[in-house]
Amino acid sequence: xxxxxxxxxxxxxxxxxxxxxxxxxxxxxxxxxxxxxxxxxxxxxxxxxxxxxxxxxxxxxxxxxxxxxxxxxxxxxxxxxxxxxxxxxxxxxxxxxxxxxxxxxxxxxxxxxxxxxxxxxxxxxxxxxxxxxxxxxxxxxxxxxxxxxxxxxxxxxxxxxxxxxxxxxxxxxxxxxxxxxxxxxxxxxxxxxxxxxxxxxxxxxxxxxxxxxxxxxxxxxxxx
Numbered sequence: 001x002x003x004x005x006x007x008x009x010x011x012x013x014x015x016x017x018x019x020x021x022x023x024x025x026x027x028x029x030x031x032x033x034x035x036x037x038x039x040x041x042x043x044x045x046x047x048x049x050x051x052x053x054x055x056x057x058x059x060x061x062x063x064x065x066x067x068x069x070x071x072x073x074x075x076x077x078x079x080x081x082x083x084x085x086x087x088x089x090x091x092x093x094x095x096x097x098x099x100x101x102x103x104x105x106x107x108x109x110x111x112x113x114x115x116x117x118x119x120x121x122x123x124x125x126x127x128x129x130x131x132x133x134x135x136x137x138x139x140x141x142x143x144x145x146x147x148x149x150x151x152x153x154x155x156x157x158x159x160x161x162x163x164x165x166x167x168x169x170x171x172x173x174x175x176x177x178x179x180x181x182x183x184x185x186x187x188x189x190x191x192x193x194x195x196x197x198x199x200x201x202x203x204x205x206x207x208x209x210x211x212x213x214x215x216x217x218x219x220x221x222x223x224x
Contacts, residue, residue: 002193002222003204004175007215008151009095010142013104015047015161015182016198017092018114019083026081027074031067035059047162047182050105050135072107084118085181087199092121094203096216101125101149103141105164125149137167142174151215159201166190177201177222193222200224 014020028046032039042058051068059067092100101123104111108128115122125148132140146153158169158176162183169176170190178191179201185194195201200223207217 002177002224004157004177004192004220004222006157006175006218006220007099007155008146008149008157009100009218009220010145010149010156010158010169010174011100011102012158012160012162012165013102013111013114014106016159016179017085017088017102017120018118019085019181020075020081020114021047021182023075023078023081026078027071030074031071032058035062035067049164050129052129053135072110076107076110076113079113079117082114082117084120085198087197087201088118088120091198091201091203094206095218096206097124098149099216099218101127101145103127103145103158105129105135105141136162136164137171139168139170139172142168142172146172146174155215157218157220159198160191161188163187163190177220193224195222195224 011017024046025043028042029039032042045054045057051071052064055064055067108130111128112122127141127145134140146156153173156174158174160166160176161179161181166176176191178188178194179198180194180196188194202221204221205219
């Protein structure tokens, strides 16, 4: 069991709060087949990364901006195959509204559609692909989310499911909890703690914060 004291929790979305693996992979396969690409090769790089960074890696001969928009569009149309992760609603409900945010590699439209489609709340702070110059593993998205919450990076905990996100959190000097949903625990060993599922993470206590920040202090417990 691991315990972490923090003032804000920054969540990745896909693979953490919602299960969009089928929708993401199906979109990648459809897009790959349209261009005569090896779908399995495309699939290796889609999780946890922005479409505009995936396209140049797997198809440098294609227009990166146009194809990234097309890949995002295919994903956006498949909301029906996105599911709420067990324990997501309960964990978010236990958090003060201003104490959590989402930083996703997907677009804002994708994120909002997936949250609303699964009945999860849309946070006040949502950092998406359009809001950053550099995607994960660059720390920009998490640093931006921390800035918007008004919490120092060292007082944030990130919840991630993929290595690019873990590396982004590490580079931002944040504690990171990995959820072994999309990848095996052995692939997530750079995290500070690994939970087998989101239901293994709980808020044990919400305490009054210091007068300086005014933010409540959260005690997270991870059954690892």
